[in-house]
Amino acid sequence: MKLCTKCILPETFPGISFNDQGLCNHCRNYRGVQVAAAQKQKYEQKFRDLLASERRASSYDILVAYSGGKDSTYTLDVLTNRYHLRVLALTFDNGFISPRAQENIRVVCGKLGVDLLIVRPNPLMLHNIFRTAADQELFSMKTLERASTICTSCIGLIKNLVLRTAIEKEIPFVGFGWSPGQAPVQASVMKTNPTLMRETLQTIYKPLHRIAGDAINPYFLAESHLSMPERFPFNVHPLAFLPYNEETIIERIKSFGWIKPDDTDPNSSNCLLNAYANHIHCQRYKFHPYVWEIANMVREGIMSREEGLEKIETPENEKMIAYSKSILHNRE
Secondary structure, three states, X not given: OOEOOOOXXXXXXXXXXXXXXXXEHHHHHOOOHXXXXXXXXXXXXXXXXXXXXXXXXXXXXXXXXXXXXXXXXXXXXXXXXXXXXXXXXXXXXXXXXXXXXXXXXXXXXXXXXXXXEEEOOOHHHHHHHHHHHHHOOOOOHHHHOOOOHHHHHHHHHHHHHHHHHHHHHOOOEEEOOOOOOOOOHHHOEEEOOHHHHHHHHHHHXXXXXXXXXXXXXXXXXXXXXXXXXXXXXXXXXXHHOOXXXXXXXXXXXXOOOOOOOOOOOOOOOOEOOHHHHHHHHHHHHOOOOOHHHHHHHHHOOOOOHHHHHHHHHOOOOHHHHHHHHHHHOOOO
């Protein structure tokens, strides 16, 4: 299969084209590391300025979606220790959190002094959603350039639950541990609003509602939430504007008791379902669901091309695939 000679995007990636030197159109349009560095400084300062004006004595400063993985753990660290915020971590237990990741969540929150809220949905509802996502397409191709159908379903529930909780608790910021490859720096500090969320409800809520019915309603905004634009928080992705080095991050979070799981795939440090989701996506679309994220980090010099290739070319663990498949297809 033909790959870009600079990043790792394959010829099967939607909308890709190559010049005579084998460079993809995304690499040709990339503006460069120096421009990216200036943008990062700009958005960190924007975040600091908002903290000065938006923090409230009556609530937490920020609600963080906490998976127990390395990036969300590091996000908890920087929000707590770099910006000195009062953090509420929210963990969405999708039934496939690695036992090691569960222990990491408990230990890290204790070490950082972060309050933790765990939401554990009905597993039968989640299994139905994930099983359907494994068998059929639910979302637009644009969405699926960046994540598998199973992950998009899970992340859609998480993002909407986090937003709903922040609105109800009047928390002015919500934080996510997206890597620099997942979230562009231009989207690293952005206020949500009812109009945008109505569009999200169309793309995420409707497909999931067709599967699970009203059981998903507690995880999404109701009309009463949409009528309170003044309570809508700012979304913040700190890792998009902070220095990012995987080895440095792992060494840092180890000091809080975080231990790397040995039962997850190379692209996840918390979820046992990810290998199965990746496997299905690769079979269905002929490109890895993490290739866009990793290509962006290779392009920015955050990761070497060889490291990126290793992450997407390492075969998924057959035992992990079989484990997730057996759970999802056991309907008793």
